[in-house]
Amino acid sequence: MSVFYFVAFLSVFFALMTIFTKNPVHSVLYLVITFFTFTVHYILLNAQFLAVVNFIVYMGAIMVLFLFVLMLLNLNKDTEPLKSNLVKFMGVIAGMCLVVTLAGSFRALESSESIILKDPDIGLVGNLGRVLFSEFLLPFEISSILLLTAMVGAVLLAKNDPKKA
């Protein structure tokens, strides 16, 4: 039970490190650690499929893409544009206000009973696959088109225009 609170603390800590670190490369690495703690959260919820997908897609693909672009653009601490301290302070205050508002509204909820996995097999691949390919077949196919469009768009955007250059 206390595992959750420990991992939650780690997630919040590394998320804060992500946004407050000056060096963008360190920022990406902290974000990778944050996503790793999220994978642990998924395992704790027994959502094994999502844990694996989070591990492979987020940590493996998306974060490497971020790191790759950072390296490609050769960004480091010296080129990092910074906002003035006043704007930073106001931003933090605004975020705190958001947390306080949300937490205040949650007090209106009656105290929920703890999560008890009624059906522990819910997050396994077989069960999810059955739902995905029966109930959600059309959105699944559409998402494949979305990924294809994104790929074509990304290649087209990042390609050098030979006429201009």
Place this chain on the structure above:
Amino acid sequence: METIVQNMQGIPLNHYILFCSVIFAIGVIGVLIRRNVIIIMMSIELMLNSVNLLLTAFSAYSGDPSGQVFVFFIMALAAAEVAVGLAIIVMVYRNTRSVDINALNRLRG
């Protein structure tokens, strides 16, 4: 696996909601206080992930697998978003030689 399931007994759903809102708020703060476009996109990823975790928690709470399927779709969407967004950033960097968000105010009509 049994021990993991045993571990989960006894965490109120409210704590999950609170934890995910804190992570979401950290993402919002990141968008507000940074000027580097790439860091802003990373903060957006943080927000997406907090929502993912909350959907999974609700799904486990109510015993309905639809929530986890939605998380799967959100991950596919995030991958597409990151690919296009980073391509745009590379393009902007090529034209303005900076990743400063303020360099984009020339988009103003």
